[in-house]
Amino acid sequence: MTASDLSAARLRRTLADHLADTGALHDPAWRAAVETVPREMFVGAAVAAATEYGDRWRVTRRDEVSSEEWLRLVYSDQTWVTQIDQVMVETSRGLMPGAPTSSSTLPGLVVQMLEAADIAEGDKVLEVGTGTGYSTALMCHRLGSEAVTSIEYDREVADRARRALGLAGYAPTLVVGDGLAGYDKNAEYDRLIATCAVRYIPFPWMWQVRDGGTITAPLSGWMYGSAFAHLTLADDGTATGRFLEQDIYFMTARPHEPPPITAPYLRGETRESRIDPHVLDTPAGLFVAQLAAPSAQRIGAGDEVVLLDVATGSQASTAASPGGGWTVRQHGPLRLWDAVEDAVLAWQGAGSPHQSGFGLTVTRDRQYVWLGDPEGPSWDLPV
Numbered sequence: 001m002t003a004s005d006l007s008a009a010r011l012r013r014t015l016a017d018h019l020a021d022t023g024a025l026h027d028p029a030w031r032a033a034v035e036t037v038p039r040e041m042f043v044g045a046a047v048a049a050a051t052e053y054g055d056r057w058r059v060t061r062r063d064e065v066s067s068e069e070w071l072r073l074v075y076s077d078q079t080w081v082t083q084i085d086q087v088m089v090e091t092s093r094g095l096m097p098g099a100p101t102s103s104s105t106l107p108g109l110v111v112q113m114l115e116a117a118d119i120a121e122g123d124k125v126l127e128v129g130t131g132t133g134y135s136t137a138l139m140c141h142r143l144g145s146e147a148v149t150s151i152e153y154d155r156e157v158a159d160r161a162r163r164a165l166g167l168a169g170y171a172p173t174l175v176v177g178d179g180l181a182g183y184d185k186n187a188e189y190d191r192l193i194a195t196c197a198v199r200y201i202p203f204p205w206m207w208q209v210r211d212g213g214t215i216t217a218p219l220s221g222w223m224y225g226s227a228f229a230h231l232t233l234a235d236d237g238t239a240t241g242r243f244l245e246q247d248i249y250f251m252t253a254r255p256h257e258p259p260p261i262t263a264p265y266l267r268g269e270t271r272e273s274r275i276d277p278h279v280l281d282t283p284a285g286l287f288v289a290q291l292a293a294p295s296a297q298r299i300g301a302g303d304e305v306v307l308l309d310v311a312t313g314s315q316a317s318t319a320a321s322p323g324g325g326w327t328v329r330q331h332g333p334l335r336l337w338d339a340v341e342d343a344v345l346a347w348q349g350a351g352s353p354h355q356s357g358f359g360l361t362v363t364r365d366r367q368y369v370w371l372g373d374p375e376g377p378s379w380d381l382p383v
Helices: 003-021 028-036 065-075 107-114 134-143 156-166 204-207 278-280 284-291 336-348
Strands: 046-050 058-060 081-085 094-097 100-104 125-128 150-151 171-174 189-194 209-219 227-233 238-241 269-272 297-302 306-309 315-320 328-330 358-362 367-371 376-382
Touching: 003 028, 003 065, 003 107, 028 107, 028 134, 081 156, 107 134, 125 134, 125 204, 134 150, 134 156, 150 156, 171 209, 189 204, 227 358, 278 284, 278 297, 278 306, 278 336, 284 336, 306 336, 306 367, 315 336, 328 336
Parallel strands: 125 150, 125 189, 150 171, 189 209
Antiparallel strands: 046 058, 046 081, 058 094, 081 100, 209 227, 227 238, 238 358, 269 328, 297 306, 306 315, 315 328, 358 367, 367 376
16 A cells, blocks of 8 residues: 555545544444545546635646645545536636536535435435535445446536546446436435435436435525425325435536526515515525525625516515615516515514424425425425
8 A cells, every 4th residue: 555545544534533523424334435435536636616706716736736735635524626617627727717517525515415315234326416426436335336326417527427436446327317307227216315406306206216215405496595305205106304404505406507697677666675685694594585486586685685587577676774674676577575575474483493494295296395394384396
């Protein structure tokens, strides 16, 4: 074993200790996987991290730093961007503009998801979103490659993950395609996990997971409010479950991303707002607003929030009132702020709980998020 191999093994143990200390890692079997799987094989030849400029990313290349420095970077509990606007970051140097389209998610988040999904020996798993293949490798280590199927939308990302998994000694079923359609050839699955966020639960997932099996996926939307869904499939073809306490955020599945928007022309009728628009600056408040206006996108924050529905041209904008409070101006067929106010007031009346105070039910006819229990206030998802 080389000095570099010894250093990587030591850093894997250190990473496992860190994840345990922070509460992300509890299961000894997942700890063994973290201590074994070489993350350096999966991040590629370069990674990018955020800068003070929101649309520019600083690229660090393996050939620009020492071996020890590269390994310390790889084994930090941090997300590293590996693709920007469908271009692999290893093709660039210095600053790279654009929006992330693939990444190596921080190990703490990966392990939290694997533990939350209750994956254990004997399970057959479908993973939606292979990414770099690191989470796929963790599952292969624990379950065996034959038990793991993983789907990646982007062919270049998938090809690199396939090479890395092979070099690490793993051979799961790897599929290039739309993960929202699942992969019925290996069904039925005991567990389905998504490493991308979705606006609603795709029905093929429901058909491919066995009765009593689970779907674990981040639920997000066009305002980027998020909650962590964990559903159990019933024998009548429905699924239900509460959102989990973990705050888990992943990139949105590309088919579920919002449409492009242009600067709105603000107009409409003005009245006093019944809620403080700052509530949308909180994770739970934003999630509630998104439930109420699922086709709207959000611009701005604080006193001045703009909601815009590009399909109908509906919009709402808030502003602070000189005498205190806030006003809202609305235009279009959808009264966006009216719906947000009603939902936020219902949530506040229940004590303003975290997203784990909500649950999700999926039937053949509808998908709806409920507050408190399935008989409480509810909002349909945009299926």
